Amino acid sequence: MHHSIVTTAAAPTLLLKLNSIVERLDVDALFPKIQPLEIELGSGDGSLLVNYARLHPERNFLGVERLLGRLRKLDRKGRRAGLDNLRGVRIESAYFLGYLLPPQSVSALHIYFPDPWPKRKHRKNRLINERFTEIARAVLTADGVVYLRTDDADYFAQMTAVFSVNQAFGLVETPAELSAVVTDFERGFQARGVATLRAAYAKKA
Numbered sequence: 001m002h003h004s005i006v007t008t009a010a011a012p013t014l015l016l017k018l019n020s021i022v023e024r025l026d027v028d029a030l031f032p033k034i035q036p037l038e039i040e041l042g043s044g045d046g047s048l049l050v051n052y053a054r055l056h057p058e059r060n061f062l063g064v065e066r067l068l069g070r071l072r073k074l075d076r077k078g079r080r081a082g083l084d085n086l087r088g089v090r091i092e093s094a095y096f097l098g099y100l101l102p103p104q105s106v107s108a109l110h111i112y113f114p115d116p117w118p119k120r121k122h123r124k125n126r127l128i129n130e131r132f133t134e135i136a137r138a139v140l141t142a143d144g145v146v147y148l149r150t151d152d153a154d155y156f157a158q159m160t161a162v163f164s165v166n167q168a169f170g171l172v173e174t175p176a177e178l179s180a181v182v183t184d185f186e187r188g189f190q191a192r193g194v195a196t197l198r199a200a201y202a203k204k205a
Contacts, residue, residue, distance in 0.1 A: 014078045015071055016089045024102045031060045032084050036107040036141075039064060041093035041127065042114055045184040046074025049110075052181050053078070053086040059107070063088040064096050094127060094135075101139045109136055109146045113185045116152035128159045133166040142205045147174055149198050151189050156197040169201040 016030060028034045036059045040049050043063030053061040063086070065071045071088045078086040089096070097109075117125045128148065136146050146163070150156050163169050179198065186196055 014075045014083075014087050016087050018089065018091065018100075021091070021095075021100065023100075025100050027102065027105050030062070030087055033060070035060050035085070037062060037105060038108040038110065039101075039106050040110040040112070041097065042066075042111065043070065043074055043088065044112075045070055046077050046088070047187075048112065048181050048183045049074060049086065050077040050081055050083065052178070053083050054081055055177070055181070057085055060085045061087070064091060064093050066090065066092055094132070097132075097139060098135050103138050104141050104144075106139050107141050107144050109140065109144070111146070112149040112183050113151065114155075116150065116155045118152070118154070123158075126155065126158065128155070128162065130162045130166075133162050133169065137166070137168045137203060140203045143202060145172065145200055145202045147178065147198075147200045149183075149186070149196050151185075151194050151196060153197065156199070160199050163199070163201045168204055170204055172200045172202045174198050174200045 027037055038052075038059055039062045041064050043049050043065045046063055049061050049063045053059075063071070063074050065074070065088065068090055071090050074086075074088045078088075091100070111128065114127045115125070117123055140146070146169070148156075148159050150159065164171070182190070189196065
């Protein structure tokens with residue numbers, strides 16, 4: 001085992017400590033119950049993941065975030081809500097997806113309001129690109145889904161373009177129940193009248 005395991009929501013932290021960043025995780029060992037795993041890449045202040053994990057005790061949820069301050073918010077909110085189906089890990093999203101997750105281990109990926117890198121010369125830094133669709137295909141289960149949200153129209157066009165050309169995915173509807181659960185960024189955008197652009201792609205069996 002190459003990571004510490006937190007077994008109860010009463011534990012001092014829901015944050016995982018990775019003792020190895022080169023070996024694939026044993027995802028079933030991260031939670032008390034073995035059940036479908038959903039991952040949010042860039043979990044912000046944890047508000048969406050905590051609320052969604054509360055709605056779905058029959059699923060496990062993992063928030064991936066680079067910034068420790070944001071992860072601590074997820075930890076605090078999750079423990080306050082008594083959730084034992086929620087964990088957080090501090091690591092860069094693309095690396096985590098590509099190198100630490102086992103094949104076909106995740107039933108859903110949630111990517112909401114990733115950094116748009118608006119300058120043309122910086123667009124290569126965007127998380128959602130053609131390579132991302134291949135990594136997502138590898139880690140998702142047979143009927144796994146990628147859920148996307150952004151406020152940036154140019155990035156949304158890129159997201160939909162790269163998933164549309166990947167024959168492994170098909171466009172699906174985002175469930176209304178999931179759309180109703182908002183992130184901290186989204187709440188701010190809504191208050192200013194900024195529209196959320198959404199898309200979801202299911203892996204074809």
